[in-house]
Structures are given as C-alpha cells and as structure tokens.
Amino acid sequence: MPSASPLYTYSSVYTEPQTPYVLSGEIRNNETDCIRSTSTANSVSSNNHNNITNSNHHCPGSNANLYNMDLKNGNGFSGTSEYDPVKYLSAMAEQSLTGNFTRSLFSSSCGNRDSHSTSGNMYTNIEHYDRGAFSSLSSSSSIASSSPPLSPASSCFAYPNTSDPGSSNDFLTNDNASYHVTSQTNPNQPSNFLRNDSPFGQSSTSSNQSIVGFTESRTACKKSYPSCPSEQALLDSDRLLSWTRHHPENWSSSDVLDWIFFVAQERGLDMQDFRGENFQNLTGAQLCQMGLGDFTQLEPRFGRIIYEMLKNLLCGVSFRKPLEPDQMSTQCEPMSPFSSSPCPPTKSRSSLQGYSHTSYHGVETDVNSNGIAQNETSFFKQEKCTNLQSDIDITSYDFDLDDTPCLASSQCSDQYQNEYGMYPMQYPPQDTPPMRTPCCYPTPPFTAQLPRRRPGRPRVKGLIEEERATKDKKVKNQHLWEFIYETLMNPAYNPQFLRWENQRDGVFRFVQSEAVAQLWGGRKNNENMTYEKLSRAMRHYYRRGILERVEGRRLVYKFSLKAMERVRENRHH
DNA sequence: CTAAGGTTTCCTGTTT
DNA sequence: GAAACAGGAAACCTTA
Numbered sequence: 001m002p003s004a005s006p007l008y009t010y011s012s013v014y015t016e017p018q019t020p021y022v023l024s025g026e027i028r029n030n031e032t033d034c035i036r037s038t039s040t041a042n043s044v045s046s047n048n049h050n051n052i053t054n055s056n057h058h059c060p061g062s063n064a065n066l067y068n069m070d071l072k073n074g075n076g077f078s079g080t081s082e083y084d085p086v087k088y089l090s091a092m093a094e095q096s097l098t099g100n101f102t103r104s105l106f107s108s109s110c111g112n113r114d115s116h117s118t119s120g121n122m123y124t125n126i127e128h129y130d131r132g133a134f135s136s137l138s139s140s141s142s143i144a145s146s147s148p149p150l151s152p153a154s155s156c157f158a159y160p161n162t163s164d165p166g167s168s169n170d171f172l173t174n175d176n177a178s179y180h181v182t183s184q185t186n187p188n189q190p191s192n193f194l195r196n197d198s199p200f201g202q203s204s205t206s207s208n209q210s211i212v213g214f215t216e217s218r219t220a221c222k223k224s225y226p227s228c229p230s231e232q233a234l235l236d237s238d239r240l241l242s243w244t245r246h247h248p249e250n251w252s253s254s255d256v257l258d259w260i261f262f263v264a265q266e267r268g269l270d271m272q273d274f275r276g277e278n279f280q281n282l283t284g285a286q287l288c289q290m291g292l293g294d295f296t297q298l299e300p301r302f303g304r305i306i307y308e309m310l311k312n313l314l315c316g317v318s319f320r321k322p323l324e325p326d327q328m329s330t331q332c333e334p335m336s337p338f339s340s341s342p343c344p345p346t347k348s349r350s351s352l353q354g355y356s357h358t359s360y361h362g363v364e365t366d367v368n369s370n371g372i373a374q375n376e377t378s379f380f381k382q383e384k385c386t387n388l389q390s391d392i393d394i395t396s397y398d399f400d401l402d403d404t405p406c407l408a409s410s411q412c413s414d415q416y417q418n419e420y421g422m423y424p425m426q427y428p429p430q431d432t433p434p435m436r437t438p439c440c441y442p443t444p445p446f447t448a449q450l451p452r453r454r455p456g457r458p459r460v461k462g463l464i465e466e467e468r469a470t471k472d473k474k475v476k477n478q479h480l481w482e483f484i485y486e487t488l489m490n491p492a493y494n495p496q497f498l499r500w501e502n503q504r505d506g507v508f509r510f511v512q513s514e515a516v517a518q519l520w521g522g523r524k525n526n527e528n529m530t531y532e533k534l535s536r537a538m539r540h541y542y543r544r545g546i547l548e549r550v551e552g553r554r555l556v557y558k559f560s561l562k563a564m565e566r567v568r569e570n571r572h573h
Numbered sequence: 574c575t576a577a578g579g580t581t582t583c584c585t586g587t588t589t
Numbered sequence: 590g591a592a593a594c595a596g597g598a599a600a601c602c603t604t605a
Contacts, residue, residue, distance in 0.1 A: 477603070480580075513593090526581080532593085537580055539595065544579095554589075554593055 243284075248314060251284025263309045264302070265491065275299045279306075288314070476524065480537050481546050483520060484508070485559065485567055493519070506559030513555055 243255035243262070251259065260276040263269075278298040279287070287310065296303035478486075487493045488500060488508055497516045501507040510516055513531035521529025538557060541547035546563045550556040559567075 477579090524580085529581085533581060533583095535594075536582080536596085540580075542595095552589090 246284070248284045248310060249288045251287065253281060253283050256280075256282050256284055256287055260306060263306055267302075267305055267309070269302050269305065274302055478523065480520065480534070481541055481559070481563060482567075483523060484516075484538075484557075485563075487516065487519065501556060506561075506564045507550060508557060508559075509553075510555040510557075 243251050243259040246255060248259075257276065257280055260279045264274050264276055275298065282290075290307075292304060292307050294303075295307035299306060484498070488498050488503075493516075494500065495511060497510070497512045497519065499509055499511055501509050510531070513535075517529045517531040517534045520534055521527055538547060542549060545560050548558045548560050550558050
C-alpha cells in the first residue's frame with residue numbers, strides 16, 4: 001500500500017525513520033489519523049532498535065550512560081530527594097519563559113555548585129540535561145501550556161493539551177497556565193541509544209558502553225558531559241521533528257504544532273506574543289489549504305511568517321516515497337554523495353504512486369493514491385512557488401555547505417528585521433566543514449538547503465574519501481571562535497548550551513559552559529577540556545581582536561566586528 | 574627541521 | 590567560599 005506519508009529527502013545520510021512518531025500528546029488525539037498509522041506501517045518496523053550499534057562515532061567524554069544511570073537513581077534530578085513532576089514541569093515552563101531553572105526546586109547532584117549565571121539561579125548542568133531526558137523518567141510526559149516551546153533540541157515543546165482526560169495530571173502553576181502531564185509510559189523505550197537515522201546524526205551509543213565517570217578538576221567537581229545532548233533528548237527531539245518526515249499535507253495536528261513551534265523557535269519569534277496554540281486543531285491538510293488571511297487571523301503578528309515558511313517549505317524540498325529494501329537495490333543507482341536521494345526523482349516518480357514529489361525548486365507532480373494529479377489541490381502549489389527566493393528563507397543549519405545551494409535571501413533580513421524586530425538566522429561560514437566528529441553535531445532533520453546533485457560524473461570513491469579526510473582535518477583544526485559561532489548557529493545547542501544575547505552585535509552567552517567545553521573537547525579529541533581552559537583560549541582572542549570584552553557580565557562574550565565580518569565573508573564565499 | 578599560529582595547561586591573583 | 594575572570598608562561602600540536 002502506498003504511503004500516505006512520503007518522506008522528505010533531505011539528506012543522503014538521513015535514512016528512513018524507523019520509529020513511528022509517538023508524541024506524548026498522541027493519547028490526547030484519538031484522531032489517530034490514518035496518516036500516522038500509515039506512516040507507522042510504512043516504517044520498516046516500529047521501535048526497531050536494531051540500528052543500535054556501538055558506533056564508531058563515539059563521543060569522547062560522552063557520559064550518556066552515566067547520565068541515564070543517574071536518572072534512574074534519581075541522582076540526576078535531586079540526589080536522594082524525590083522527583084516531583086509538577087515542580088519539575090513548573091520549572092521547565094519557567095525555564096522556557098525565562099531561560100532559568102529555579103534552583104530551589106532541586107538540590108545539586110554533584111555536591112558542588114555549578115552556577116552559570118550571576119544570579120545563581122541557572123540550574124546545574126547535569127540537571128539541565130535532564131530536561132531532555134525528562135521524558136524517559138517521567139514516562140513521556142508532555143507539557144501543555146501556553147508558554148513558548150523550548151528548542152526542538154531541548155525536546156520540550158509545550159502547547160495546550162486539553163483532550164486527554166485520562167492518565168494525566170492537570171495542574172496549575174503560579175502563572176495560572178494550565179499544565180497537563182501525561183503518565184503514559186513506554187517501557188520499551190531504551191534509554192541509551194541513538195538511531196542512526198536520528199536527525200542528530202549518526203552517532204549511536206549502546207547501553208553497555210563504558211561509563212565515563214566524573215573527572216576531578218582542579219577547581220570544581222567537573223561533571224562529565226556528553227559531547228552531545230543526551231540520547232534521550234535526541235530521541236525526543238527526533239520525535240518532535242516527526243513533521244520532517246511527512247509531506248505537510250500529511251501532517252497530523254501534532255506535527256502541525258511541532259512545526260509551528262519549530263518555526264517560532266527558528267525565526268526567533270517573540271514568544272510573549274506568539275499564539276502558536278491557535279493552530280492546535282489543524283491538520284496538515286487544513287494548514288495547506290489556508291491562505292495568508294487565515295494565518296494572520298490565527299496568529300496576527302507572526303501569521304505571515306508562518307504562512308511564508310510553509311509556502312517555502314512546500315517549495316523547497318523533495319519528497320520521495322520510501323522504498324522497500326528490494327526496491328532500493330533494484331531501482332537505485334549507486335548512491336552519489338551529491339544526490340539527495342538514493343533514487344533519482346524521475347525514477348521514483350514514474351514508478352511510485354501515493355506520494356508527492358516536489359522538485360527542489362518547484363512543484364512538479366503530485367500523485368495521489370489513485371494516480372490522479374493533484375497539483376492544484378493546494379494553493380501553495382498553484383502559486384508554483386514563485387516566491388521561493390522571496391522575503392523569507394527557510395532557515396536551516398547547513399553543516400555540509402559544499403553541496404548545498406544557498407536559498408538564503410539577503411532581502412529577507414531587513415524586511416523582517418524591521419517588521420518583527422528580529423534578526424534572521426545567520427548561517428555558518430560557507431567554508432565550515434561538516435560535522436563528522438564524534439561529538440555528533442546534529443544534522444538537522446530538515447533543511448530546505450537540500451544538496452543538489454552536482455553536474456557531471458560523480459567522483460570516484462578515492463576522491464570522496466580524500467575529501468572527507470580533508471574535511472575531518474578541517475573539523476579537527478577548526479578554530480575555537482569558529483566552533484563557538486557554529487555552535488551558536490546550531491539549534492541543538494542554542495539556546496541549550498549557548499545563546500545569542502544580541503546576534504546582530506555578536507554578543508553571546510554561555511548557558512552551560514562546561515557542556516560547551518566538553519563539546520569543544522570532543523571536537524579536539526580532548527576529554528580533559530574544561531570551561532576554564534576554553535575560556536583561557538577565548539581570552540587570547542581579546543588581544544587578537546576576535547573577541548571583545550563584555551565588562552561586568554559573566555559568561556558573556558562578544559565577537560568583534562572583524563570576526564563577524566570574517567564569518568559573513570566566509571559565508572559569502 | 575624549523576618557525577609560526579593556535580591553542581592547552583598550569584598557575585596566581587582578582588572580581589563577582 | 591566558589592565560580593568566573595584575567596593574564597603570564599610554557600608546553601604542545603599542526604601546518605607551511
């Protein structure tokens with residue numbers, strides 16, 4: 001049976017998802033739409049964890065096991081104190097609003113203070129990580145609130161949830177927002193693995209990997225940070241990015257919400273005003289039928305942005321039906337590193353029905369399950385995507401820029417800056433090498449900057465490997481300040497680890513300084529990296545004019561104009 | 574082999 | 590008292 005949920009083809013390394021989208025809010029949706037079920041059926045196997053491997057992409061210093069172990073023991077949260085989901089969710093909600101955890105809710109897991117803010121209320125690192133792993137402990141809890149969502153990477157999107165009367169705890173917090181906690185459990189959910197099709201890359205750890213213990217540091221109890229967000233966090237992120245695996249018209253209402261908040265996050269919309277929850281009852285099909293007016297009616301201030309993003313989304317990506325394994329072998333041409341799909345569109349289009357294929361730069365053909373062309377079913381497609389290069393670019397975090405055409409439009413910047421008082425995301429420098437390091441920089445689950453097949457004959461293997469080796473070398477020899485910038489541009493780490501204070505001026509702040517240090521250490525194959533050392537290296541940049549001092553503010557740095565220009569220049573090239 | 578650049582490590586002292 | 594900051598000094602690593 002043809003899939004009703006065609007997959008995006010956004011990366012040659014991103015394989016077909018094998019875990020059905022199970023948003024914790026799913027229980028509230030008895031609509032359990034055919035989309036989801038077909039998508040599940042279409043998956044190779046639900047919860048198939050066979051891909052769990054002791055990947056070579058080991059994260060040095062990674063401590064996911066310890067991390068999860070702590071969770072199980074309750075240490076990750078509060079030592080011997082009991083875990084209180086209400087308090088925890090309240091803190092999370094607060095954190096989502098303020099960026100700060102309330103320290104008083106928890107006790108330190110390390111015994112040493114690990115304050116990262118001058119106010120002292122920034123939660124400790126380990127516990128902060130637990131935010132991502134929270135769902136594993138609280139059993140796929142979902143927050144429902146009117147508060148803005150957290151980063152997709154932080155795996156804590158939040159939106160109102162009202163239709164699940166069972167297995168839930170509704171409660172009120174001091175901001176009078178109604179929260180909703182489900183108590184669904186998923187005993188089958190392993191705590192220590194990464195699917196190799198995770199949107200966060202191919203790093204995998206198995207639960208029997210060695211545990212990296214805490215390391216003594218001269219000045220503090222140095223916590224062992226995973227070089228990447230916790231596996232559970234990544235899994236949750238993956239789940240929350242389920243919409244990336246379906247054509248928008250096939251999105252469930254959960255997908256719609258996830259996407260809406262993803263957009264909000266990506267565009268840096270003002271969450272105080274953002275009314276994403278108004279989209280909560282819409283399916284993807286309905287969304288695609290909506291006009292600009294509908295969007296602005298639901299979300300007066302940012303509706304246009306969402307409208308444009310959806311439009312561009314529909315224009316800028318390719319979809320393909322996932323192939324059966326035997327089809328893969330018989331239909332596919334040898335995989336080219338420059339092609340975004342294992343199969344050329346023409347082939348898959350001609351042989352498969354029930355999915356839509358959208359060309360990179362425009363709509364080509366839409367075929368429903370009856371083989372009827374559906375080009376005109378959505379007004380977006382009727383517009384033939386003339387606005388592809390228009391005022392909004394689909395923000396993406398491009399980590400392999402060699403193969404990616406740039407859709408970013410310089411026009412968008414000023415307009416949106418003026419209209420919405422915000423600044424568009426900047427891209428990493430064009431010469432930024434891809435993330436191939438063990439610290440597993442996440443590959444974004446969806447990018448509109450799809451790699452386009454280069455003209456001509458694909459390179460021979462040796463050259464490819466050579467290229468890869470060169471890139472690996474580049475990664476390893478990447479400068480710290482470039483790494484910092486890149487991390488800032490990475491939604492998996494911004495705002496969780498680092499965040500912009502003022503992106504235009506290049507002012508940023510370490511949120512989890514030690515975690516960033518561990519990331520940096522992972523990049524440099526140095527497990528002993530600490531924030532202390534990293535900051536020393538940062539201070540060298542003052543003299544070299546790459547960073548400027550930000551007086552009186554701890555953990556805050558500022559890229560110099562020179563550095564920012566260099567980054568932009570690199571991007572330009 | 575050498576020099577240079579860019580950290581990394583260690584350290585002491587200061588500020589928050 | 591602890592974390593963060595500041596900066597000197599030397600070691601280390603990579604590249605040219």
